[in-house]
Amino acid sequence: MTGADMQVAMPAEDLEDLYENAPCGYLSLQPDGRIVKVNRTLSTWIGIPAEQLLGKRLHDLLNTSGRIFYETHFAPLLRMQGFFNEVALDLVAADGRKLPVLANAVERRAEDGALLFTRVTMFQAAERRRYERELVDARTAADAAGATIKSKLAFEQQTAELREEFIAVLGHDLRNPLASIAAAARILRKEKQTDRAIKVLDLMQGSVVRMSALIDNVLDFARGRLGGGISLERRAEHLEPLLRQVIEELRFSHPDRAIEVTIAFDGPINCDSGRIGQLVSNLLGNALTHGAPDEPVRFSAATVDGRLELWIANGGAPISSDAMTRLFQPFFTGEAGTNQRGLGLGLHIASEIARAHGGTITVSSDDKETCFTFVMPLD
Numbered sequence: 001m002t003g004a005d006m007q008v009a010m011p012a013e014d015l016e017d018l019y020e021n022a023p024c025g026y027l028s029l030q031p032d033g034r035i036v037k038v039n040r041t042l043s044t045w046i047g048i049p050a051e052q053l054l055g056k057r058l059h060d061l062l063n064t065s066g067r068i069f070y071e072t073h074f075a076p077l078l079r080m081q082g083f084f085n086e087v088a089l090d091l092v093a094a095d096g097r098k099l100p101v102l103a104n105a106v107e108r109r110a111e112d113g114a115l116l117f118t119r120v121t122m123f124q125a126a127e128r129r130r131y132e133r134e135l136v137d138a139r140t141a142a143d144a145a146g147a148t149i150k151s152k153l154a155f156e157q158q159t160a161e162l163r164e165e166f167i168a169v170l171g172h173d174l175r176n177p178l179a180s181i182a183a184a185a186r187i188l189r190k191e192k193q194t195d196r197a198i199k200v201l202d203l204m205q206g207s208v209v210r211m212s213a214l215i216d217n218v219l220d221f222a223r224g225r226l227g228g229g230i231s232l233e234r235r236a237e238h239l240e241p242l243l244r245q246v247i248e249e250l251r252f253s254h255p256d257r258a259i260e261v262t263i264a265f266d267g268p269i270n271c272d273s274g275r276i277g278q279l280v281s282n283l284l285g286n287a288l289t290h291g292a293p294d295e296p297v298r299f300s301a302a303t304v305d306g307r308l309e310l311w312i313a314n315g316g317a318p319i320s321s322d323a324m325t326r327l328f329q330p331f332f333t334g335e336a337g338t339n340q341r342g343l344g345l346g347l348h349i350a351s352e353i354a355r356a357h358g359g360t361i362t363v364s365s366d367d368k369e370t371c372f373t374f375v376m377p378l379d
Helices: 003-009 013-019 040-046 065-080 127-143 153-192 195-225 241-254 275-292 348-357
Strands: 026-028 035-038 083-092 100-108 116-126 234-235 259-264 267-269 297-304 307-314 360-365 369-379
Touching: 003 013, 026 040, 040 083, 065 083, 065 369, 083 297, 100 127, 127 307, 153 195, 241 275, 241 297, 267 275, 275 307, 275 348, 275 369, 348 360
Parallel strands: 259 297
Antiparallel strands: 026 035, 026 116, 083 100, 100 116, 234 267, 297 307, 307 369, 360 369
């Protein structure tokens, strides 16, 4: 029998069954990141019916560390090059168990460059992760076998060194590549480019601003949890130029949003201006992300009766009473409804900066507007 005869004799492949029951998970994402199609294999792996997965974001299926990786690596890499391969992620199943997977993704775009959807393929990686952990555990056990019991002073010194090394690695390994990307984008932006290239460069600059803020928040959160706390370098200086610079950076990354600014200072203010700028960036970025897109965000800063008073207000749906009690907790990302949800550290870091200055942040929210207010004494 010839090869042609064998092809005729074999039954036709059921493509729908091949998709639904493939030995790997498939899902497709809309441009806003929501799931529009998922196969039975992936649904079975995590124990969630396919119809319940539709409309969710891939971000919602990840654990905390996976969400951090998603925001700082996964999403920017996909936007910049249109694909990625063998990215390690941990899905969270319906029963709470962690499902290690390796993910591949590729964007599908129209002829005019518009993003149509993103296809993601996932393979279970539990055995590979276990093998890697066994190698790490074996090396740790071998090192521990030759170690002697150390004194409390030595332990505290080791802990301090680990803290500083961890923070240094985060700062170096995350900031340096980001600085290179920002510098390259600025150089290319000064040269003649096509309209499409300009849009891509603007997107890169906006991503750099957002990722830089994420890195600042992660570093500060790590310092706080590892014992360093929020450090301040207070001195009397004029605060308005820095605040306007922060506002302009956010205007650049949100070109379609209006920001109304009022600043009235009597003179220099004794504070850590960099930290106050970070606080403003986090609060203003939160307002731009969650506020009504067709209404301006209002910013006001003034010195009044021996106090620095700063508030940021935006329109839109009010914050629920449940969310209000958890706003300043780390990794709380609020209600769904935006495709730019971050790590949930911005408001937490802002509240820690306020506390370090001897100040407070309060929030009010109703059908008219949501307003965050920072008040600190002028020493």
